Amino acid sequence: xxxxxxxxxxxxxxxxxxxxxxxxxxxxxxxxxxxxxxxxxxxxxxxxxxxxxxxxxxxxxxxxxxxxxxxxxxxxxxxxxxxxxxxxxxxxxxxxxxxxxxxxxxxxxxxxxxxxxxxxxxxxxxxxxxxxxxxxxxxxxxxxxxxxxxxxxxxxxxxxxxxxxxxxxxxxxxxxxxxxxxxxxxxxxxxxxxxxxxxxxxxxxxxxxxxxxxxxxxxxxxxxxxxxxxxxxxxxxxxxxxxxxxxxxxxxxxxxxxxxxxxxxxxxxxxxxxxxxxxxxxxxxxxxxxxxxxxxxxxxxxxxxxxxxxxxxxxxxxxxxxxxxxxxxxxxxxxxxxxxxxxxxxxxxxxxxxxxxxxxxxxxxxxxxxxxxxxxxxxxxxxxxxxxxxxxxxxxxxxxxxxxxxxxxxxxxxxx
Ligand code: AMP
Numbered sequence: 306x307x308x309x310x311x312x313x314x315x316x317x318x319x320x321x322x323x324x325x326x327x328x329x330x331x332x333x334x335x336x337x338x339x340x341x342x343x344x345x346x347x348x349x350x351x352x353x354x355x356x357x358x359x360x361x362x363x364x365x366x367x368x369x370x371x372x373x374x375x376x377x378x379x380x381x382x383x384x385x386x387x388x389x390x391x392x393x394x395x396x397x398x399x400x401x402x403x404x405x406x407x408x409x410x411x412x413x414x415x416x417x418x419x420x421x422x423x424x425x426x427x428x429x430x431x432x433x434x435x436x437x438x439x440x441x442x443x444x445x446x447x448x449x450x451x452x453x454x455x456x457x458x459x460x461x462x463x464x465x466x467x468x469x470x471x472x473x474x475x476x477x478x479x480x481x482x483x484x485x486x487x488x489x490x491x492x493x494x495x496x497x498x499x500x501x502x503x504x505x506x507x508x509x510x511x512x513x514x515x516x517x518x519x520x521x522x523x524x525x526x527x528x529x530x531x532x533x534x535x536x537x538x539x540x541x542x543x544x545x546x547x548x549x550x551x552x553x554x555x556x557x558x559x560x561x562x563x564x565x566x567x568x569x570x571x572x573x574x575x576x577x578x579x580x581x582x583x584x585x586x587x588x589x590x591x592x593x594x595x596x597x598x599x600x601x602x603x604x605x606x607x608x609x610x611x612x613x614x615x616x617x618x619x620x621x622x623x624x625x626x627x628x629x630x631x632x633x634x635x636x637x638x639x640x641x642x643x644x645x646x647x648x649x650x651x652x653x654x655x656x657x658x659x660x661x662x663x664x665x666x667x668x669x670x671x672x673x674x675x676x677x678x679x680x681x682x683x684x685x686x687x688x689x690x691x692x693x694x695x696x697x698x699x700x701x702x703x704x705x706x707x708x709x710x711x712x713x714x715x716x717x718x719x720x721x
Pocket of ligand 1: 388419421426427428429430431432433588589590591592613614615616617618
């Protein structure tokens with residue numbers, strides 16, 4: 306029996322009908338991110354596993370449980386990237402970019418991989434559009450990034466979203482708060498599952514965004530990070546809020562927003578769309594500041610801030626309302642016995658840079674014209690012996706169903 310192959314669970318094909326929507330998304334991203342001064346970077350999809358362990362955090366779900374990690378043929382421990390920031394930071398350090406320019410504004414788009422439980426809006430291969438800024442510690446940069454995310458969504462026509470904001474304080478503040486949280490949850494250890502007890506030992510702050518039912522009442526009474534912020538982080542956070550108000554960006558404070566990745570410090574934010582199309586996968590964008598990340602990876606002491614958006618979720622939202630413009634060929638050449646001359650004309654027009662289609666299966670003129678309609682061709686020409694002998698043919702405008710006679714020699718000029 307022949308084996309039937311399917312794509313792996315959680316990994317989707319994007320077929321031509323859908324890829325038009327993706328191209329539209331990527332086009333808008335290039336335009337809007339470019340307008341904000343961001344340049345594109347492209348990094349490899351696989352990296353040393355240790356980069357993610359050190360950069361994202363060994364104890365995070367993303368690295369600890371969900372990475373596609375394997376040994377290559379040389380016995381190197383490598384992983385498919387689960388997110389883009391660690392790779393961007395690695396590239397920044399490797400190329401000593403801070404010695405070349407004081408500020409770098411980068412964006413990237415591409416597939417990420419996480420071995421997650423599949424549901425709507427949650428896949429094992431998914432695509433992120435991310436932005437990273439290196440070299441600016443001021444809250445204005447956090448605000449600019451948030452504005453960029455909103456400008457992008459708005460340009461796509463996605464406006465029914467809300468911004469949630471929190472501050473995680475500096476590294477010291479986080480350490481102190483982590484101990485406080487550990488002490489608090491330790492008094493409730495008996496109700497925690499084994500898994501939650503492990504998190505309590507390794508990364509107690511993560512318990513604050515646990516979705517487990519037993520945790521809800523405990524979380525409600527847990528210490529609140531915003532009340533324990535260090536002074537400088539508090540000032541940073543207040544200034545960010547002031548700047549957002551100035552540019553009329555609405556937000557709500559969410560003191561439970563801790564984000565799943567370890568590298569965040571100070572600002573953390575999420576943009577959420579409450580739309581039934583997304584099910585529980587309602588977070589479109591997550592980001593924040595990670596001033597200590599570069600140093601942690603052996604790089605210079607350069608502040609950084611960024612975000613990432615999930616493109617599948619944007620497609621889910623857009624797919625319902627958007628029908629990308631069909632882009633058929635400019636001209637369809639129907640061959641009614643034109644033979645080699647028709648073939649040569651097709652070649653000549655394409656070499657000249659025109660979008661021309663023909664039905665290479667041949668067949669009746671009627672079936673060829675049907676194909677021209679299906680492709681959405683703008684014009685059509687039927688080439689038979691008579692046309693080739695006289696050098697004249699009828700150029701049919703497929704939309705208005707009108708036609709006019711032209712000299713084949715003038716065809717290119719007319720189409721242009
Ligand atoms: P994160 O890197 O976890 O902060 O995620 C940033 C954004 O990427 C999320 O807000 C989602 O839009 C998207 N995302 C994360 N994980 C997945 C996934 N498994 N499938 C689809 N999108 C995802």
